[in-house]
Amino acid sequence: MSDAQNAGSPGSPGSPAGELQGLTAIVTGGASGIGLATSLLLASRGARVAVLDLNAEGLPEGLTGFAADVTSRESVDAAVAAVAEWAGGIDIVVNNAGVSAIGTVEANSDDDWRRVLDINVIGVARVSAAALPWLRRSEHAAIVNTCSVSANNGIPERALYSASKGAVLALTYGMAVDHVREGVRVNCVRPGTVDTPFVSNYLKKYDDPVAERAALDARQPTGRMVTPEEVAHAIAYLASPAASSTTGTALDVDGGLTTLRIRPQS
Ligand SMILES: NC(=O)c1ccc[n+]([C@@H]2O[C@H](COP(=O)([O-])OP(=O)(O)OC[C@H]3O[C@@H](n4cnc5c(N)ncnc54)[C@H](O)[C@@H]3O)[C@@H](O)[C@H]2O)c1
Numbered sequence: 001m002s003d004a005q006n007a008g009s010p011g012s013p014g015s016p017a018g019e020l021q022g023l024t025a026i027v028t029g030g031a032s033g034i035g036l037a038t039s040l041l042l043a044s045r046g047a048r049v050a051v052l053d054l055n056a057e058g059l060p061e062g063l064t065g066f067a068a069d070v071t072s073r074e075s076v077d078a079a080v081a082a083v084a085e086w087a088g089g090i091d092i093v094v095n096n097a098g099v100s101a102i103g104t105v106e107a108n109s110d111d112d113w114r115r116v117l118d119i120n121v122i123g124v125a126r127v128s129a130a131a132l133p134w135l136r137r138s139e140h141a142a143i144v145n146t147c148s149v150s151a152n153n154g155i156p157e158r159a160l161y162s163a164s165k166g167a168v169l170a171l172t173y174g175m176a177v178d179h180v181r182e183g184v185r186v187n188c189v190r191p192g193t194v195d196t197p198f199v200s201n202y203l204k205k206y207d208d209p210v211a212e213r214a215a216l217d218a219r220q221p222t223g224r225m226v227t228p229e230e231v232a233h234a235i236a237y238l239a240s241p242a243a244s245s246t247t248g249t250a251l252d253v254d255g256g257l258t259t260l261r262i263r264p265q266s
Helices: 003-007 033-044 073-087 110-135 159-182 197-203 209-219 228-239
Strands: 024-028 048-053 063-067 092-095 141-146 184-191 250-253
Touching (some): 024 073, 110 159, 159 184, 228 250
């Protein structure tokens, strides 16, 4: 059993099994990495979990897949309608689908910019817009967006990616204020570097992936990358009724990268 599945078992401290009983959650990009860990954790706490992903087949037991491409309004609308019909409503949306982009502003083409902003930013808007009519009917409506430390820290060679996550941060605040009086909370998490396929795939593009991986570990004040399960716990908190007075916030899950200044090791 993975940490994520184990985390919700009765008796484990700080992990209230059953707190999401009766609630339905959509997790975009839920077939891999942070999204998969989040889907498993929400399910272990009692939620019905719908994974929206490009390929939503072969998911672990307890998760239900709905194929969707967040760059297509038609695809998103159809998948969200299918989830609502399957579950009878939607209470939680985790806007997590995203892609990386490496390089300075000189490295990325206009097509790169359009593709990454389409997935990372407009995807959040499309899925949220499709789900809002259902969220308004929920007693415990919550949206959690997966942002990044790159939204508020200058990370080398992440110009396009940082711009996309800065937009996610601004969108989180904008959506939070628009929907607060409708009972829909909107928050985001800002992970540091998380050890997922997202990172292992882009490491392949470096001449020395082992050295680059070591540099990513060392950049975190904790000396190691964040785990997908650690991000999942932060998302699950923001999504849960336990956080019912928390809206318009960004929760850092970054090993201290944003605020700590450690002494360089000699
Ligand atoms: N891994 C990190 O270091 C890190 C750090 C901060 C933020 N994030 C963010 O966390 C989120 C998840 O990243 P991850 O590391 O788990 O990556 P991942 O590559 O393991 O998973 C991303 C998932 O999104 C899906 N996806 C991609 N494009 C899609 C589309 N058009 N429609 C539907 N689904 C699509 C993929 O199929 C995949 O299952 C992303 O938004 C990413 O920007 C990651």
